[in-house]
Amino acid sequence: MSTSSSAAQPADDSPGTGRHKAGAFDIRNFIGYLLGLYGLVLTLMGLFGDKELDKTGGVNANLWTGVALLVVACGFMAWARLRPIVVPDHSDTEGMDRPVGH
Numbered sequence: 001m002s003t004s005s006s007a008a009q010p011a012d013d014s015p016g017t018g019r020h021k022a023g024a025f026d027i028r029n030f031i032g033y034l035l036g037l038y039g040l041v042l043t044l045m046g047l048f049g050d051k052e053l054d055k056t057g058g059v060n061a062n063l064w065t066g067v068a069l070l071v072v073a074c075g076f077m078a079w080a081r082l083r084p085i086v087v088p089d090h091s092d093t094e095g096m097d098r099p100v101g102h
Contacts, residue, residue, distance in 0.1 A: 028079055031073075032077040033073070036069070036077075038066075042062045045062045045066070046060050046062035047063060
């Protein structure tokens with residue numbers, strides 16, 4: 001006698017279902033990390049470096065660009081966390097070891 005309740009069903013990313021998340025190999029994580037690194041450097045330069053306000057019309061360009069990059073980086077990281085890419089363990093082309101027609 002088997003029960004088929006939804007509570008007994010494994011989640012999509014649990015072991016044994018043939019699916020897992022891309023995780024650290026998701027391109028959105030790489031983009032988020034790089035933008036975050038550049039944003040951090042620019043924010044620190046805007047806070048502690050030479051502001052050169054006469055060249056930018058009185059605006060601290062490094063600071064505001066760094067803050068904007070940090071916000072976009074957080075957006076990429078949140079996107080990757082909230083909508084992960086699910087990768088199947090096996091390919092749909094199993095059994096096709098040779099090209100068709102040969």
